[in-house]
Amino acid sequence: MLTGLSAFPLTPMNEQTIDEVAFVGLIERLAAAGVDSIGVLGSTGNYAYLTRDERARITRLAVAHAGEVPVIVGISALRTREVLALAEDAEASGASAVLLAPMSYQPLSDEEVFGLYQDATARLSVPMCVYDNPGTTHFTFSDELHGRIAQLPGVASIKIPGVPVEPEAARERVERLRTLVPAGVTIGVSGDPMAAIGLNAGCDAWYSVIGGLFPETALAITRAAQAGRAEEALRLSQRLESLWALFRQHGGSLRVVATAAELSKLAESPSLPLPLKTLEGRERQALAALLEELALA
Amino acid sequence: MLTGLSAFPLTPMNEQTIDEVAFVGLIERLAAAGVDSIGVLGSTGNYAYLTRDERARITRLAVAHAGEVPVIVGISALRTREVLALAEDAEASGASAVLLAPMSYQPLSDEEVFGLYQDATARLSVPMCVYDNPGTTHFTFSDELHGRIAQLPGVASIKIPGVPVEPEAARERVERLRTLVPAGVTIGVSGDPMAAIGLNAGCDAWYSVIGGLFPETALAITRAAQAGRAEEALRLSQRLESLWALFRQHGGSLRVVATAAELSKLAESPSLPLPLKTLEGRERQALAALLEELALA
Numbered sequence: 055m056l057t058g059l060s061a062f063p064l065t066p067m068n069e070q071t072i073d074e075v076a077f078v079g080l081i082e083r084l085a086a087a088g089v090d091s092i093g094v095l096g097s098t099g100n101y102a103y104l105t106r107d108e109r110a111r112i113t114r115l116a117v118a119h120a121g122e123v124p125v126i127v128g129i130s131a132l133r134t135r136e137v138l139a140l141a142e143d144a145e146a147s148g149a150s151a152v153l154l155a156p157m158s159y160q161p162l163s164d165e166e167v168f169g170l171y172q173d174a175t176a177r178l179s180v181p182m183c184v185y186d187n188p189g190t191t192h193f194t195f196s197d198e199l200h201g202r203i204a205q206l207p208g209v210a211s212i213k214i215p216g217v218p219v220e221p222e223a224a225r226e227r228v229e230r231l232r233t234l235v236p237a238g239v240t241i242g243v244s245g246d247p248m249a250a251i252g253l254n255a256g257c258d259a260w261y262s263v264i265g266g267l268f269p270e271t272a273l274a275i276t277r278a279a280q281a282g283r284a285e286e287a288l289r290l291s292q293r294l295e296s297l298w299a300l301f302r303q304h305g306g307s308l309r310v311v312a313t314a315a316e317l318s319k320l321a322e323s324p325s326l327p328l329p330l331k332t333l334e335g336r337e338r339q340a341l342a343a344l345l346e347e348l349a350l351a
Numbered sequence: 352m353l354t355g356l357s358a359f360p361l362t363p364m365n366e367q368t369i370d371e372v373a374f375v376g377l378i379e380r381l382a383a384a385g386v387d388s389i390g391v392l393g394s395t396g397n398y399a400y401l402t403r404d405e406r407a408r409i410t411r412l413a414v415a416h417a418g419e420v421p422v423i424v425g426i427s428a429l430r431t432r433e434v435l436a437l438a439e440d441a442e443a444s445g446a447s448a449v450l451l452a453p454m455s456y457q458p459l460s461d462e463e464v465f466g467l468y469q470d471a472t473a474r475l476s477v478p479m480c481v482y483d484n485p486g487t488t489h490f491t492f493s494d495e496l497h498g499r500i501a502q503l504p505g506v507a508s509i510k511i512p513g514v515p516v517e518p519e520a521a522r523e524r525v526e527r528l529r530t531l532v533p534a535g536v537t538i539g540v541s542g543d544p545m546a547a548i549g550l551n552a553g554c555d556a557w558y559s560v561i562g563g564l565f566p567e568t569a570l571a572i573t574r575a576a577q578a579g580r581a582e583e584a585l586r587l588s589q590r591l592e593s594l595w596a597l598f599r600q601h602g603g604s605l606r607v608v609a610t611a612a613e614l615s616k617l618a619e620s621p622s623l624p625l626p627l628k629t630l631e632g633r634e635r636q637a638l639a640a641l642l643e644e645l646a647l648a
Binding site: 163166308331 | 489
């Protein structure tokens with residue numbers, strides 16, 4: 055299940071409430087496009103800014119509107135107690151798999167992170183994807199730690215934050231990690247700008263931000279790479295280079311993708327929880343022009 | 352009010368509950384020692400791992416047992432919506448001041464952080480201390496941003512993460528910041544190993560972790576510095592150098608101080624929320640020996 059294109063939609067919200075209509079619209083759009091899985095309440099889904107009740111509600115909505123597409127649900131939280139409660143909620147709400155990042159406030163040690171995954175996998179009956187995202191969790195996995203965690207029961211995939219841009223180095227990085235994890239544990243690339251390189255280098259999945267908003271665009275890259283058309287995958291990704299540049303400029307993909315959703319009328323403005331803000335003024339206009347140029351809007 | 356020794360106690364807890372008896376014991380110990388203020392639900396108070404209800408309960412307990420000592424309450428959260436709710440709770444529960452850090456999951460921009468402080472100060476009627484702690488928030492304030500935020504109504508103090516170790520550089524750092532903030536806004540040092548240097552360099556307050564557990568020890572340093580006995584303050588701090596070394600070794604003060612609380616019978620074990628763990632085995636024994644050597648246990 056945790057292969058191909060896994061699309062991570064936004065959870066559009068404002069200071070009062072979640073925009074459930076917009077969220078359901080995004081889910082139905084992904085199901086219609088035929089993505090391989092839908093990942094809700096990842097970083098792009100702003101899980102960290104929502105209450106337990108809101109997260110359960112989002113999970114139920116996603117499962118109800120995803121059709122046959124499996125739904126992966128983020129259960130990350132700062133505290134193990136909360137992670138276990140979210141795991142229970144996710145299973146009860148029909149999640150096909152869960153995604154867990156070692157979210158931190160106090161910096162975590164390797165042993166503490168291993169303990170978190172041990173406690174969580176012991177309670178789960180659905181597969182887990184290990185979510186490695188140092189940009190938001192501020193925890194850096196060693197390959198050795200990935201190897202230890204991947205032995206835990208139910209671990210089915212690792213979402214890595216990216217790969218080296220040089221194809222041979224990317225392939226080596228993926229193969230080195232693969233030697234440390236059990237057969238059957240898939241490796242998925244995230245960091246959209248590196249996705250084509252990662253898929254070409256042997257990643258089994260792309261955990262995709264852009265796929266959550268523009269699924270056809272991400273599917274074209276994914277299907278090309280899966281069919282061995284590496285050059286085509288790269289070309290389709292390079293076509294989006296101006297978008298990747300904006301991701302880098304704005305400290306990640308979230309603000310850019312949320313602004314793109316607002317500009318594309320797929321979410322109302324504001325769509326992000328304060329203190330986070332979408333792009334304004336000239337930056338917003340430049341993104342609008344770019345979406346039009348790329349025929350994404 | 353936000354001058355002198357501000358002592359930050361732990362919130363002892365386990366997976367089931369907060370150890371309210373131990374917490375009240377810590378508060379009464381601080382009040383009896385005569386600290387200048389008590390800061391609950393700071394990083395040492397593990398605010399990030401507690402629910403809104405738990406935080407309100409801790410605030411009420413602290414105010415009820417602090418006697419005449421003013422209680423500063425941490426209201427930090429990832430989302431502005433939550434910060435505003437916590438501000439309301441803190442005021443309703445008798446907080447004399449609040450402490451706000453730009454806690455982050457998605458990295459924050461200067462404008463987003465300014466907006467957070469703007470929204471929070473607009474709702475508050477008690478003074479606010481701006482909490483600058485890049486080690487946990489992953490946000491780095493510029494002095495210029497500190498200057499802008501310090502103009503907001505109700506901002507009464509800035510808790511800076513430390514000062515340069517060289518006395519002249521420390522003095523320059525504090526004086527440079529002081530030129531940017533309104534008169535009357537106090538500057539407090541945190542990072543216990545640098546506290547004596549910071550107080551000697553002109554900081555008005557020490558926001559102290561060790562002061563939350565061993566108030567007499569921290570008061571001796573504070574009173575010496577306040578009386579202009581700079582050498583004595585430094586000497587008293589240098590006496591604790593082995594403890595400061597443990598703080599550095601364990602990625603901050605929290606695990607060391609929580610272990611010290613357990614060893615000193617001021618908290619049950621475990622006292623930290625999983626996935627966080629106190630020191631075990633030989634490291635724990637070494638700390639026990641050190642506390643005895645320093646006559647802290």
